[in-house]
Amino acid sequence: MEEKLRRIGADALRELSNAGTLEDLNELRVKYLGKKGELTQVMRGMGALSAEERPLIGQIANEVRSLIEKELTTRTAALKEVAREQRLREEGIDVTLPGSPLLRGGKHPLTIVTEEIQKFFLGLGYSIAEGPEIETDYYNFEALNLPKDHPARDMQDTFFISDDTLLRTHTSPVQVRTMEKTVPGLPVKVIVPGKVYRRDDDATHSPMFNQVEGLAIDRRITFSDLKGTLDLFMRDIFGPKTKTRFRPSYFPFTEPSAEVDISCVMCGGKGCRVCSHTGWLEILGSGMVHPRVLEVSGYNSEEVTGFAFGLGVERITMLKYGIDDLRILFENDLRFLQQF
Ligand code: DAH
Numbered sequence: 001m002e003e004k005l006r007r008i009g010a011d012a013l014r015e016l017s018n019a020g021t022l023e024d025l026n027e028l029r030v031k032y033l034g035k036k037g038e039l040t041q042v043m044r045g046m047g048a049l050s051a052e053e054r055p056l057i058g059q060i061a062n063e064v065r066s067l068i069e070k071e072l073t074t075r076t077a078a079l080k081e082v083a084r085e086q087r088l089r090e091e092g093i094d095v096t097l098p099g100s101p102l103l104r105g106g107k108h109p110l111t112i113v114t115e116e117i118q119k120f121f122l123g124l125g126y127s128i129a130e131g132p133e134i135e136t137d138y139y140n141f142e143a144l145n146l147p148k149d150h151p152a153r154d155m156q157d158t159f160f161i162s163d164d165t166l167l168r169t170h171t172s173p174v175q176v177r178t179m180e181k182t183v184p185g186l187p188v189k190v191i192v193p194g195k196v197y198r199r200d201d202d203a204t205h206s207p208m209f210n211q212v213e214g215l216a217i218d219r220r221i222t223f224s225d226l227k228g229t230l231d232l233f234m235r236d237i238f239g240p241k242t243k244t245r246f247r248p249s250y251f252p253f254t255e256p257s258a259e260v261d262i263s264c265v266m267c268g269g270k271g272c273r274v275c276s277h278t279g280w281l282e283i284l285g286s287g288m289v290h291p292r293v294l295e296v297s298g299y300n301s302e303e304v305t306g307f308a309f310g311l312g313v314e315r316i317t318m319l320k321y322g323i324d325d326l327r328i329l330f331e332n333d334l335r336f337l338q339q340f
């Protein structure tokens with residue numbers, strides 16, 4: 001019986017090493033270890049052995065069985081690896097297939113317009129200044145000649161954080177902050193892009209929007225400098241045919257003050273729905289810096305003068321691209337954003 005077991009073991013190992021496929025291995029598993037397998041048959045006959053022989057034969061039978069099992073595992077792994085390599089070789093990598101596209105982001109239209117504005121003023125020798133979005137009552141209003149009970153505060157529906165702290169309603173406070181940081185008497189030429197906040201929400205107003213402030217201070221700066229600068233600017237942004245119009249207005253921090261209109265970008269001035277049939281579009285506020293603003297900022301209003309202006313980036317973007325609802329600028333809808 002011992003001999004028979006050893007022969008089965010030797011046969012099994014030989015056949016296993018010759019097996020070329022996983023199916024072959026499976027057949028051999030059944031042939032030797034299966035319910036009716038050769039080894040199983042022999043082990044069934046062990047009942048007929050004597051009490052002395054049985055443990056010895058039992059041990060040999062177990063050894064043969066585990067040898068066959070071990071070899072089966074090893075061969076299975078080896079054949080699987082061969083099959084995998086063959087599959088890879090057959091499938092290969094088709095280098096002519098188109099790759100998966102890498103999606104590139106684009107600039108938001110508000111960023112495009114802000115950068116265009118910056119580029120224009122950098123070309124005129126301006127630098128870029130910034131200030132905090134959480135501002136004090138002092139810089140947002142008081143220093144700009146808007147004391148606590150001033151009626152003009154009503155125009156800027158303000159988010160207050162405390163009695164003295166607020167979300168800035170415009171970029172004008174950076175006028176004062178910039179002059180304070182400059183050695184008094186030295187010229188200032190800055191633009192200030194930034195976010196501002198007001199309690200407004202409809203098709204043309206958003207509680208957060210973007211402005212660009214401009215400030216130029218020097219000896220003998222006049223209103224004609226303001227006119228020349230803004231006229232050139234409007235033609236740069238809206239095209240060379242654009243006309244500008246200065247309308248007298250009121251802002252507490254400028255004197256005199258003017259609102260600037262451009263000839264309608266849609267109809268060229270003939271009159272249409274966009275310009276309410278006036279031919280003109282209101283674009284920004286401006287004026288000569290009020291002497292009081294110069295003085296609180298440490299400048300001598302007898303020595304220097306200056307002009308300032310403030311514009312809304314959303315409004316300019318909407319006019320430039322013919323967008324009729326401001327809210328679409330903030331919805332992150334790719335169908336809209338991919339057009340720029
Ligand atoms: N700060 C004003 C606003 O947001 C706009 C403005 C008007 C800015 C006149 C100026 C200016 O610098 O001179 O309504």
